[in-house]
Amino acid sequence: MAEQTNTAPLSSSARVGVLTYLAISALVFVLMMLLGLVMRLAQATWLGVPPNIFYQVMTAHGAGMVGISGLAASAVIWYFLQRHVSLTVGILWANLGFFLLGVVLILGGIFLGGYAGGWTFLFPLPSSLASGWSTTGAACFLFGLLSIGVGFLLLYLDFARAIISRYGSLGRSLGWPQLFGRSTDAPPPAVVVAATMVLIINIAGILSGAVVLTLILVNLFVPAFAVDALLTKNLTYFFGHVFINATIYQAVVAVYEILPEYTGRPWKVNRIFLAAWTASTIMVMAVYPHHLLMDFVMPTWALVLGQVVSYTSGFPILVVTAWGALTIVHRSGIRWDMVSGLLFLSMFGWSVGVVPAIIDGTIAVNQVMHNTMWVPGHFHMYLILGLVAMLFGFMYYFSNQTSGKRNLDRVAFWLYVGGGFLFSFGFLVSGSDSIPRRWAAHLPEWVAQAQLSSIFGAIVSVAALVFAVRFLTSLGNARTA
Amino acid sequence: MIQDTVFVVTIVLMLVVTAAFVLVALNASKEAVDYAPVQARSGRTRVAVFWTLIVAGVLVTVITTLDLPYAATRGNVSADAVPIDIEGRQWLWVMDETEVRAGDTVVFNVSAFDVNHGLGVYTPDMQMISQTQAMPGYVNSVEVTLEEPGTYQLLCMEYCGLAHHAMTLPLTVTE
Numbered sequence: 144m145a146e147q148t149n150t151a152p153l154s155s156s157a158r159v160g161v162l163t164y165l166a167i168s169a170l171v172f173v174l175m176m177l178l179g180l181v182m183r184l185a186q187a188t189w190l191g192v193p194p195n196i197f198y199q200v201m202t203a204h205g206a207g208m209v210g211i212s213g214l215a216a217s218a219v220i221w222y223f224l225q226r227h228v229s230l231t232v233g234i235l236w237a238n239l240g241f242f243l244l245g246v247v248l249i250l251g252g253i254f255l256g257g258y259a260g261g262w263t264f265l266f267p268l269p270s271s272l273a274s275g276w277s278t279t280g281a282a283c284f285l286f287g288l289l290s291i292g293v294g295f296l297l298l299y300l301d302f303a304r305a306i307i308s309r310y311g312s313l314g315r316s317l318g319w320p321q322l323f324g325r326s327t328d329a330p331p332p333a334v335v336v337a338a339t340m341v342l343i344i345n346i347a348g349i350l351s352g353a354v355v356l357t358l359i360l361v362n363l364f365v366p367a368f369a370v371d372a373l374l375t376k377n378l379t380y381f382f383g384h385v386f387i388n389a390t391i392y393q394a395v396v397a398v399y400e401i402l403p404e405y406t407g408r409p410w411k412v413n414r415i416f417l418a419a420w421t422a423s424t425i426m427v428m429a430v431y432p433h434h435l436l437m438d439f440v441m442p443t444w445a446l447v448l449g450q451v452v453s454y455t456s457g458f459p460i461l462v463v464t465a466w467g468a469l470t471i472v473h474r475s476g477i478r479w480d481m482v483s484g485l486l487f488l489s490m491f492g493w494s495v496g497v498v499p500a501i502i503d504g505t506i507a508v509n510q511v512m513h514n515t516m517w518v519p520g521h522f523h524m525y526l527i528l529g530l531v532a533m534l535f536g537f538m539y540y541f542s543n544q545t546s547g548k549r550n551l552d553r554v555a556f557w558l559y560v561g562g563g564f565l566f567s568f569g570f571l572v573s574g575s576d577s578i579p580r581r582w583a584a585h586l587p588e589w590v591a592q593a594q595l596s597s598i599f600g601a602i603v604s605v606a607a608l609v610f611a612v613r614f615l616t617s618l619g620n621a622r623t624a
Numbered sequence: 625m626i627q628d629t630v631f632v633v634t635i636v637l638m639l640v641v642t643a644a645f646v647l648v649a650l651n652a653s654k655e656a657v658d659y660a661p662v663q664a665r666s667g668r669t670r671v672a673v674f675w676t677l678i679v680a681g682v683l684v685t686v687i688t689t690l691d692l693p694y695a696a697t698r699g700n701v702s703a704d705a706v707p708i709d710i711e712g713r714q715w716l717w718v719m720d721e722t723e724v725r726a727g728d729t730v731v732f733n734v735s736a737f738d739v740n741h742g743l744g745v746y747t748p749d750m751q752m753i754s755q756t757q758a759m760p761g762y763v764n765s766v767e768v769t770l771e772e773p774g775t776y777q778l779l780c781m782e783y784c785g786l787a788h789h790a791m792t793l794p795l796t797v798t799e
Contacts, residue, residue: 195786261783267760268739273714274785372740372760408659437742437757437781439697439764447689454681461641462674469648470666476656487652491645498637507688508630511752514742514781575631577752579744579781582789588750 152624157225160235161218162621165538167239168215169611171207172531176604178204183600186585186593195275197583198259202284205262206249209387210291212526214242215534216393217298220341222541223334223396228305234297241294248287256280261581263383264288266355266375270363282363289356292349299342299349306339313339317424318417330412333399340424341389347428348385351378373440380434388427391493391525394533398468398486401540405483406475410467419459426456436509446506453504457497465494481544481552485536488560492528496521499571514581517574524567527603528560535610542617555609562602569596625751693754696731696765705731705767710778712741712758715787717778723796726773733765734758741791742781748774755781770797 153161178200184190185197192200221235252258257276260268268274269281303313310316310331316339320326330336355378358370399410432449435441468490477483499521503512512518544552573592578585585593701707706728710719713736724730734743734756741758745768756766770776780791 194789198783198786198788259786265740265782268783268785271714271739271785273738373762376740376759407656437755437764438759438762439694439756439766440759440762443692443694443698446694447692450689451685454685458674458677462670462677466666466670466673469644470663472652473648473662473666474651474654474657475659476654477652479653487645487649491642494645495638495641498641499634502630502634502637505684505688506692508626510693510754511626512630513755514744515752571631571634575627577627577744577746577750579779579789581783584789586750 153222153225153622154232157232157235158621158623160232160239161222161541162618163239164214164218164221164235165534165541166615166618168211168218168534169538169614171211172215172534173604173608173611175204175207175211176600176607178207180597180600180604183593183597185583186590187597188585188590189594189597192583194583195257195259198261199253199257201581202259202261203250203253206284206288208526209262209383209390210242210246210249212390212530212534213291213295213386214239216390216530217295219534219537220334220338220393220396221298223400224302224305224338227332227335228302228309230305231301234301238294238298241290241297245287245289245291245294248283248290252280252283252285252287256283258284260284263379264356264359265379266359266370266372267362269359270366278363282360285356285360285363289353289360292353292356296346296349296353299345302338302342303346306335306342310335313343317421318412319421322414322417322421330417333410333412333416334396336412336417336420337392337396337399340420341393343424344385344392344427345389348382348389352382352386355379355382373438376435376438377431381428381431384431384434385427387522391530391533392423392427394489394530394537395464395493397533397537397540398464398490401482401486401536402468402471406471406477408471408475410471415463416467419463423456423459426452426459430456430504433504433509436504436506437513450504450506453501457501460497461494465490481539481556482536484556485532485539488556489529489532489536492532492563493525493530496523496525496529496567500525511577512574514579515574516570516576516578516580519580520567520570520572520574523570524564527563527567531607532559532563535607535614538610538614541622542614543620543622544613544617548613551609552613555606555613558602559606559610562599562604562606566596566599566603569599627751693756693766696767697763701731701765702729702767705729707731707733709733709735710743710758711735711737712743712780712784712791713737714739714785715780715791717743717780717791717793719778719793719795722794723798724770726770726797726799728797729767729769731765731767732756733763735763736760739784740782741784744779744781745770745795746777746779748772748776750777752779757782770795773797773799 185192258280318330321330430452432445736758744755754768756764776795778793
């Protein structure tokens, strides 16, 4: 029996909630891109930025991009998920409240308290007062992250409640009866499967983040409370890896839901699809040791596992989702506009960005690439051309901007593609030249690369500004169902 | 340098992905064809691609894990290796040797005094040849052969605070 989709009008509060998430996200994406550009301009010697300010900007850029990606992606999956299960609108707003409180604390901690310990807050750096920031500044930053985590935890617990009450268990909503059993019932819709995966990994990830944040906060005020640096590193990277990856697994729902509308072809939830999402549930959590390949004291089996799972985690992305997108679009007579264009681009960006990521997961490669520019190279590629393209594609869709200002959109689209690709590719070139990441000042022989990268960074920022303005000026046209 | 090989392999694989997307995009808006045959052909090709990737992945995994850089940390150090203790602290390296001979195999025993650092070993022309993390409470050992005479550089590879970028130390390799 086919599953019924609820296409009843969104409640006013839900509609405004999704719009508010997206509007804040559009603005913050552009602002964070500008902060990123400031860093590249400083490395290019075109902008005088003192190191303490550079590292504050770096911390804000990292925390801001990860946080806003989480917020925007959660709006996408919330919108599609509420068509199938009964979500709590109040929780959507509560999450936003915790998020904004966190943003205030984080910005205060960084720009008033001087905190510049990076968004990954690797212990014991936040507690290191020699670094020049105040205890209060570090505490504000850490409490800010904790507040954001509490909000998201509420949101994903609400997903779990709603899904379990509709499907009976998370196993059922992952389609396990159809995958492992002989059930002939229709499998759950793609968004339900994706939301189940995301809530499982993100609840685990956020709890891990909360534990390590709490440990560091206690240590901050009671230095005698000893915390193990390797343990905190594991907890931090488990949290960070899972959370940023979950953003793209939430936003990809827009591709599953919208490309079929454009092609007239269904995105079929079959056993391969279900197997891919179940495998991703495990692999996204199991792969985090690939961030610790240069921590030689880690058990060898964990590090080899990090390499192997880095390889296998590419399969669901490349062989299932990207392949599915190519199949559904091939000779479909698709109408290209900003929505279909950005969503198709996003599948390209995700797939092409996964390549240098997987290669860096090889221990022998990581030994000369870890913490070089190669790392921001691959993640900027699949975040700019993948995740953010998905999110802007959804914004165009949700605000019904499929007509009007087509020339402006077309120019912005190609500037975004070209600027985004070359900006990210520049990092890869720098990485292969062994240029370290997170350096406020570059050696003279590295400066030319930063200068070229700054130009492409400016181009992609302008294009994103056009997307954001187009969305923000069309809020009144937003979908009502 | 391994970096050159990695770069070329990456470009080739990225081009394959790009070609697939460009090809589909160029034909996508042509007159629509029946979806069932497209799906069937796609499914067959996918099976072939899947198994090709599996075989390639297994081969690469086996080849690249035969020689892991973790032996020295587990106490398996080459007999003729020169041990050097090096400690990272905000924002300098403290090392008990600053000069070795070309061709020497050095074991850097890397620790940290305060926060996390990372030791990157760079050749005189600034290509990284190896690295490991420096962590409070732990010692990571990494074995490196310094082939050519000249001034190698030791760079901090883990963000460690406001003068992270200034945390470099030369290491002289003599004839």
